[in-house]
Amino acid sequence: MASARRGVTRRTFLKIAGASTAAAAGGVWRTERRTAAAAPNVTLAFWNGLTGPDGRVMEGIVADFMSQNRTIKIEQQQLPWTDFHTKMLTAIPAGQAPDVAIMHTYEKPRYVQSGALTEFTDADLAALGFQQKDFAPRAWDGGIYQGKRYSVPLDIHAMCLYMNNTLFKAAGLWANGKPKAPTNQAEFLATCKALTKGDQYGVAWLQRGVGWAFQMLLWQNGGDMFDAQGEPTLDSPAAIEAMQFIQDLNKKYHYTPEGITGNPAEAFQTGKIGMAVHGDWLTPAFVAANMDFTVVPAPTFFKQRAVWAGSHQFYLPVQRRPDSAKHEAALVFIKWISAHSLAWAQGGHIPARSGLTATEGFRARKQAVLLADGPYWHFMPAVPKILVEESLIPAAQEQIFLGRATPKEALQSLNDQIKRARI
Amino acid sequence: MTPSVAERPLAAPRGAVRPALIAVRRRQETWSAYFLLAPYIAVFLAFMVVPSTYGLYLSFTDFRLGAVHPRWTGLDNFAYVLTDPLFRTTVVNTVVFVLESTPALVVVPLALAVLLNQRLPMRAFFRGAFFVPFTLSVSVVSICWWWLLDPNFGPVYFYLKQLGLHPPAWISSPSLAMAAVVIATVWWTAGYNMVLFLAGLQDIPLHLYEAARIDGAGAWRQFRSVTLPLLRPTMLFVIVIQLIASFQVFGQVYVMTNGGPGNSTRTVIQYVYETAFVRLQMSEGAAAAWVLFLIILVFSLAQFKLLSGHTEY
Numbered sequence: 001m002a003s004a005r006r007g008v009t010r011r012t013f014l015k016i017a018g019a020s021t022a023a024a025a026g027g028v029w030r031t032e033r034r035t036a037a038a039a040p041n042v043t044l045a046f047w048n049g050l051t052g053p054d055g056r057v058m059e060g061i062v063a064d065f066m067s068q069n070r071t072i073k074i075e076q077q078q079l080p081w082t083d084f085h086t087k088m089l090t091a092i093p094a095g096q097a098p099d100v101a102i103m104h105t106y107e108k109p110r111y112v113q114s115g116a117l118t119e120f121t122d123a124d125l126a127a128l129g130f131q132q133k134d135f136a137p138r139a140w141d142g143g144i145y146q147g148k149r150y151s152v153p154l155d156i157h158a159m160c161l162y163m164n165n166t167l168f169k170a171a172g173l174w175a176n177g178k179p180k181a182p183t184n185q186a187e188f189l190a191t192c193k194a195l196t197k198g199d200q201y202g203v204a205w206l207q208r209g210v211g212w213a214f215q216m217l218l219w220q221n222g223g224d225m226f227d228a229q230g231e232p233t234l235d236s237p238a239a240i241e242a243m244q245f246i247q248d249l250n251k252k253y254h255y256t257p258e259g260i261t262g263n264p265a266e267a268f269q270t271g272k273i274g275m276a277v278h279g280d281w282l283t284p285a286f287v288a289a290n291m292d293f294t295v296v297p298a299p300t301f302f303k304q305r306a307v308w309a310g311s312h313q314f315y316l317p318v319q320r321r322p323d324s325a326k327h328e329a330a331l332v333f334i335k336w337i338s339a340h341s342l343a344w345a346q347g348g349h350i351p352a353r354s355g356l357t358a359t360e361g362f363r364a365r366k367q368a369v370l371l372a373d374g375p376y377w378h379f380m381p382a383v384p385k386i387l388v389e390e391s392l393i394p395a396a397q398e399q400i401f402l403g404r405a406t407p408k409e410a411l412q413s414l415n416d417q418i419k420r421a422r423i
Numbered sequence: 424m425t426p427s428v429a430e431r432p433l434a435a436p437r438g439a440v441r442p443a444l445i446a447v448r449r450r451q452e453t454w455s456a457y458f459l460l461a462p463y464i465a466v467f468l469a470f471m472v473v474p475s476t477y478g479l480y481l482s483f484t485d486f487r488l489g490a491v492h493p494r495w496t497g498l499d500n501f502a503y504v505l506t507d508p509l510f511r512t513t514v515v516n517t518v519v520f521v522l523e524s525t526p527a528l529v530v531v532p533l534a535l536a537v538l539l540n541q542r543l544p545m546r547a548f549f550r551g552a553f554f555v556p557f558t559l560s561v562s563v564v565s566i567c568w569w570w571l572l573d574p575n576f577g578p579v580y581f582y583l584k585q586l587g588l589h590p591p592a593w594i595s596s597p598s599l600a601m602a603a604v605v606i607a608t609v610w611w612t613a614g615y616n617m618v619l620f621l622a623g624l625q626d627i628p629l630h631l632y633e634a635a636r637i638d639g640a641g642a643w644r645q646f647r648s649v650t651l652p653l654l655r656p657t658m659l660f661v662i663v664i665q666l667i668a669s670f671q672v673f674g675q676v677y678v679m680t681n682g683g684p685g686n687s688t689r690t691v692i693q694y695v696y697e698t699a700f701v702r703l704q705m706s707e708g709a710a711a712a713w714v715l716f717l718i719i720l721v722f723s724l725a726q727f728k729l730l731s732g733h734t735e736y
Contacts, residue, residue, distance in 0.1 A: 089488065211664070395689070417508075417509060420507065
């Protein structure tokens with residue numbers, strides 16, 4: 001039996017081992033704390049919804065920031081926008097808010113209603129060095145809701161028309177060294193027709209998702225998404241007509257192939273589709289794929305010109321335990337990115353800093369032509385129910401494009417659903 | 424309980440010590456039992472009982488995240504949920520999934536269990552092989568099947584086309600989409616039910632099969648008259664567990680179809696998640712969750728009524 005043996009028993013050995021491990025761990029812990037106190041490192045959690053080709057550009061910019069600012073570490077999380085809003089609106093009340101986030105302008109009512117955003121004070125703006133005169137008016141004003149500033153601008157992005165130069169040349173739609181860009185619905189349909197033959201299609205039109213292109217067609221048709229009370233008006237005749245046009249592109253004219261459910265970039269990159277109508281943030285993907293393409297302003301499909309546009313803005317979510325060191329670091333981060341927004345223009349966007357859009361560096365970019373659309377930019381409506389609409393419209397669009405509901409039925413059902421929602 | 428000391432006969436001195444020891448041992452065992460159960464009970468209370476009860480309370484209020492004082496609204500949230508066309512659609516979809524998956528998840532595992540109960544070569548390997556999918560997480564299973572069934576890149580469509588068939592894209596057909604989810608689910612969880620049935624089969628005394636054989640019963644008759652009746656308790660357990668799990672289907676559907684096409688595979692749990700966390704109508708989501716609980720309860724009680732009972736030979 002162990003007790004009868006002399007020398008080191010198992011029990012004794014365990015006691016010695018336990019005591020020395022505790023001593024060693026304590027020593028290491030004390031040492032770590034001492035070294036941590038020596039280098040004041042701030043880690044910022046940075047969340048955004050930039051999951052498209054522009055997200056890769058943002059990763060590079062964040063890496064550059066960290067290499068030039070060694071005391072600030074950025075942990076970036078990129079989620080699809082719907083999941084992003086879910087995560088933000090549940091994490092912020094739970095005290096797990098990120099230190100800085102990028103969103104647009106239209107989420108403000110919903111977020112302010114939840115008490116999720118902090119204001120940018122005059123002291124903050126002074127620390128950032130941001131002044132109204134340096135920024136495009138739409139972007140600057142977009143940061144204000146109910147008289148308070150909740151965000152500062154980074155960029156403006158807009159919907160545009162992409163054209164595959166190779167296919168345009170082959171179809172004879174080429175003049176003066178440029179593709180013949182359609183400017184209205186008739187020209188657009190004619191261009192599609194000329195480009196659709198064999199296994200090639202005229203346009204890659206997204207048949208799922210939150211329907212940004214549909215919004216643009218709706219505004220061009222004189223309709224609107226929400227009324228003055230913030231209630232949806234998506235079942236108006238203008239909306240039904242706009243949606244019917246999109247469905248006709250596939251079902252009636254067969255100018256767009258079935259099943260573009262991811263994003264039009266993949267379809268356009270196959271080189272078998274002549275055009276794509278989508279946001280300017282796809283540009284880096286096509287540049288990286290060495291495609292021969294041209295970017296022009298989107299056509300006016302209906303009676304008035306309107307161009308879907310938005311603005312990425314920096315937000316500071318409410319923190320359960322405000323940390324002034326992190327707040328200052330966040331402002332340093334925002335200031336740096338804003339100063340480098342020409343690098344961000346590689347993501348396909350237009351810098352919000354009006355000084356930068358005049359530079360040669362920006363004018364050389366493909367999306368520079370979209371500046372001409374300035375007077376027609378139409379942002380998404382800043383109403384509380386906009387996020388409800390974004391979560392419900394993908395299913396409605398699927399119903400339509402799979403032929404399981406007419407545009408009228410699907411939009412009426414969608415409208416009722418959004419009306420019923422109580423937020 | 425233990426006999427008092429005075430009642431023991433004086434003529435049994437050795438027996439005097441044992442009952443007292445037994446009493447002490449039993450008390451010690453009771454305390455050890457509670458002590459060992461305590462961690463599980465703590466977790467169960469903290470993560471199951473308390474949140475569910477709080478959710479039940481919230482479903483009668485107008486709670487929103489960040490609201491300090493939710494107001495009592497009675498059955499208003501339940502009325503909202505029960506009159507929501509989307510909720511009704513999700514209930515129908517969920518019932519369709521239950522009706523499609525439960526028979527498959529009873530018949531297939533039962534067949535596998537009967538087969539693997541025989542003396543076959545490499546029997547242990549096959550039992551393990553059929554069980555392994557159950558150890559995978561729902562996301563892994565769903566992504567794998569999603570890629571397998573992809574109309575453009577997936578091997579299933581490729582080989583079907585090689586065989587000259589022209590299968591429609593399952594993602595755009597509501598009935599096919601649900602069937603695809605059912606196939607993935609059966610592949611995933613059949614092994615678990617198979618193990619349960621194997622245990623039940625091994626409880627059946629072999630002499631009953633011998634008696635049946637002597638009476639002239641063939642394999643099928645033996646199965647019908649000996650195996651099935653004596654498997655009844657196991658069958659009840661498997662069906663009830665399967666029903667409860669099938670009604671709560673979420674992961675596979677969310678990853679494979681995200682409720683599409685349209686709303687044709689959207690299930691009740693996805694409705695609860697989207698209502699509560701995407702649209703942030705938390706109290707309505709809680710009400711929907713408790714409506715689902717009632718539906719599952721009704722089905723489970725019906726199962727108990729129909730299937731309980733014992734056959735003894």
